Amino acid sequence: MTFSHPKNRHSIRLKDYDYTQSGAYFITLVTYQRENRFGKIINREMKINEYGEIVVNEWKKSALIRAEIELDVYVVMPNHFHAIVYITDNFDVHRCRGDRPIAPTTTISAGPTPKSIGALVAGFKSAVTHQINQKCLTSGLPVWQRNYYEHIIRNEKSFLKIRRYILENPMQWEQDSLHVA
Structure with a gap:
C-alpha cells in the first residue's frame, strides 16, 4: 500500500462541476485494502453476508x-x-439524455456540499462503517477506501451501458479489476 501525503492529494472530481446539479451519476465505492467484506460470488451470483x-x-x-x-x-x-443515483431537482429520471450545463462551484467548506453526490457518499459510507463497527464491537476501523469513483452520466447510451455493467458485474467477477482472490 502506498501512502500519499495529504498535501500531495488531488481531487478526482471534475473541476468546477456542481455535484448538487440534477442528473444521473454512476458511483463506485471500494472497501479498505480491497478486502472481501460483503459476501462471495457463488456460481456467478453475489451472495451477500x-x-x-x-x-x-x-x-x-x-x-x-x-x-x-x-x-x-x-x-x-x-x-x-x-450504483446509479439521481439528483432529482426537476430531473426526469426516466429520460437520461443530453448534456446538462456545468455550474461553477465557488464555495470552500470543510466537508461535502449539502445535497451533493459527495454528501450522499460521505453519509452512506459513514452509516455503513458505524453499523459494521457496532456489529464487530470495534470502533473506528475503516470499511471503505478514502475516496470514491463517480461518473456523470450524460446520455442514454452511456446510461444503458453502465446499467448493464452493474447488473452483470457478479457474472464478470473473475475478470473484474477489483477482483481479489
Whole structure:
C-alpha cells in the first residue's frame, strides 16, 4: 500500500462541476485494502453476508432520508459497491439524455456540499462503517477506501451501458479489476 501525503492529494472530481446539479451519476465505492467484506460470488451470483446486508439497508435508507435523490440499479460485490443515483431537482429520471450545463462551484467548506453526490457518499459510507463497527464491537476501523469513483452520466447510451455493467458485474467477477482472490 502506498501512502500519499495529504498535501500531495488531488481531487478526482471534475473541476468546477456542481455535484448538487440534477442528473444521473454512476458511483463506485471500494472497501479498505480491497478486502472481501460483503459476501462471495457463488456460481456467478453475489451472495451477500451480514455486512453486505448493512450496505443494502443503508443504501435504501439513503433515499428515504434524502429527498433530493432517487436510486436506480446497484450491486454489492465482495469488495466494492456500484450504483446509479439521481439528483432529482426537476430531473426526469426516466429520460437520461443530453448534456446538462456545468455550474461553477465557488464555495470552500470543510466537508461535502449539502445535497451533493459527495454528501450522499460521505453519509452512506459513514452509516455503513458505524453499523459494521457496532456489529464487530470495534470502533473506528475503516470499511471503505478514502475516496470514491463517480461518473456523470450524460446520455442514454452511456446510461444503458453502465446499467448493464452493474447488473452483470457478479457474472464478470473473475475478470473484474477489483477482483481479489
